[in-house]
Amino acid sequence: MTTVAEMKQAAVAAIEKRKVEIIGIAKTILTAPETGFNEYKTSRLVQQRLEAMGIPFQAGLAITGIKGVVEGGAGPGPSVAIIGELDSIRLMDHAFHDPATGAAHACGHHCQIASMLGAMVGLTVPGVIQNLSGRIIPMAIPAEEFIDLEQRMALRDEKKIEFLGGKQEFIKLGAFDDVDMALLCHTNSVHPSKLTVGGTSNGHLAKYVQFSGRSAHAGGAPYNGINALNAAMMAISAIHANRETFRGRDTVRIHGILTRGGDSVSAVPSNVTLEWRVRSGNTDALLANSDKVDRCFKAGAMSVGAKVSITNIPGYLPMRNNAVLQETFLRNAHELVGASQVLVRRAGRNGGGSTDMGDLSQIIPAIHPYTGGATGTSHGKDYVIQDYETAVVLPAKVMAMTAIDLLAEAAAKALELKAKDKPAMTKARYLKFQRQQASVVRFDGARA
Ligand SMILES: [Zn+2]
Ligand SMILES: [Zn+2]
Known part of the structure; x- marks a missing residue:
């Protein structure tokens, strides 16, 4: 034995x-x-x-x-x-x-x-x-x-x-x-x-975000364009403006990367993409903060009159x-x-x-x-x-x-x-x- x-x-x-x-x-x-x-x-x-x-x-x-x-x-x-x-x-x-x-x-x-x-x-x-x-x-x-x-x-x-x-x-x-x-x-x-x-x-949710603007000559006629990069930048600032609302006990982490910032420096960026992440140890906080982040992406789009599409992806x-x-x-x-x-x-x-x-x-x-x-x-x-x-x-x-x-x-x-x-x-x-x-x-x- x-x-x-x-x-x-x-x-x-x-x-x-x-x-x-x-x-x-x-x-x-x-x-x-x-x-x-x-x-x-x-x-x-x-x-x-x-x-x-x-x-x-x-x-x-x-x-x-x-x-x-x-x-x-x-x-x-x-x-x-x-x-x-x-x-x-x-x-x-x-x-x-x-x-x-x-x-x-x-x-x-x-x-x-x-x-x-x-x-x-x-x-x-x-x-x-x-x-x-x-x-x-x-x-x-x-x-x-x-x-x-x-x-x-x-x-x-x-x-x-x-x-x-x-x-x-x-x-x-x-x-x-x-x-x-x-x-x-x-x-x-x-x-x-x-x-x-x-x-x-932490649990998390992922977001794939596309800002769509209108391309135009960045020197000759920028006033004809809609700058999707500026929309994304405003959205990121808006997300930062929400950080004081996160509770320590919820271990909130909100972070992302810009995966496409434009095509040519001489063209007003019309297609800008980001990958974003919302994390928390608590599902209620996670879902509430996910909504806040969506609101920020909308705010960015509104600021310059761009469009935004947010694909919410189930995370961990x-x-x-x-x-x-x-x-x-x-x-x-x-x-x-x-x-x-x-x-x-x-x-x-x-x-x-x-x-x-x-x-x-x-x-x-x-x-x-x-x-x-x-x-x-x-x-x-x-x-x-x-x-x-x-x-x-x-x-x-x-x-x-x-x-x-x-x-x-x-x-x-x-x-x-x-x-x-x-x-x-x-x-x-x-x-x-x-x-x-x-x-x-x-x-x-x-x-x-
Ligand atoms: Zn790892
Ligand atoms: Zn690992």
Whole structure:
């Protein structure tokens, strides 16, 4: 009879033995970054690794996503997903950016893919998987970073996706229908500990905004034009004028970029586009502030008599870390690095960012812990991994140990977790809520 401790030892030893290879996966992905729904090379690499481990999988889910399955040898039981995110952001000044696309792993997702595969190395050892009940589901999911709205809206128009985030699509496609709980581990550079659990994240809504004016010679006859760039500028100022109305407790973040500012400097800009984001930890504040921002875009259009079209796009929901899952992860973290190296954030501590693990956590038990090993500013040009053991090998081990705790001994822990869990939403309610957020607001500032 193999004990849980012996199984964990075997998994950790297998990961340790192959750690150079596992770290190599992260380094390979770092040098070939791909943005969401474009992760073809990264997806192929994951598929090759799963094939090499003899793990069957479905590919092409939400364009580039992968879902594998490993049956435990001890009979039926719950399914535990171990997730890695495939995508990078786009950041032209990052040290490891792709000069052709600007894609860069400035959020550390390359490490997640490696730690997910590393966990599978540990879990598929015969002495481990034979003694687990239920199933382990390795997943590589596209498009966590909610960027490239125009490109993704084109994919939506082609019916290749409906939602612009990868886990949202996985949920809609039913890829989580047979998954009972899920975990991933994200790198970070700011926490003073090796591992961090707890906390929450902001929900968000995205806006794709088009200002339309009238082109004219900018020197010869600007009085014949309607300057869409000036409309956008007025709108941005109006949004800033609302900042004093945001409450601290709502962790409001409102920010955006100008993606098209005009065509020729000699022509009055007639077509100006922006991508905007409204975030909050609280849905009421999020929706109220989204309306305020729409009002500001209308105000900008009205100021110069331009038109504006605002496409509201359903974003992410706040993260709910499941207490039992977190406690299980935490105990294994303590075992590997000691309690002094593990930070526990209170459940309401909001990091300000957003993740589609939040969406998943509304419908099934999930956790989104962090591991260290990175330095620099997240999403900044200097965000790099200095310590791959901490960024990749450590989370692989903790996730494998956590899965063992959940599914060993006839999956008693996973069954207890399932029995105690009360999801915030059903999948049907989640999809309905998200679909309700989609809208197009059109406003003619010349007619108002
Ligand atoms: Zn990120
Ligand atoms: Zn990230």
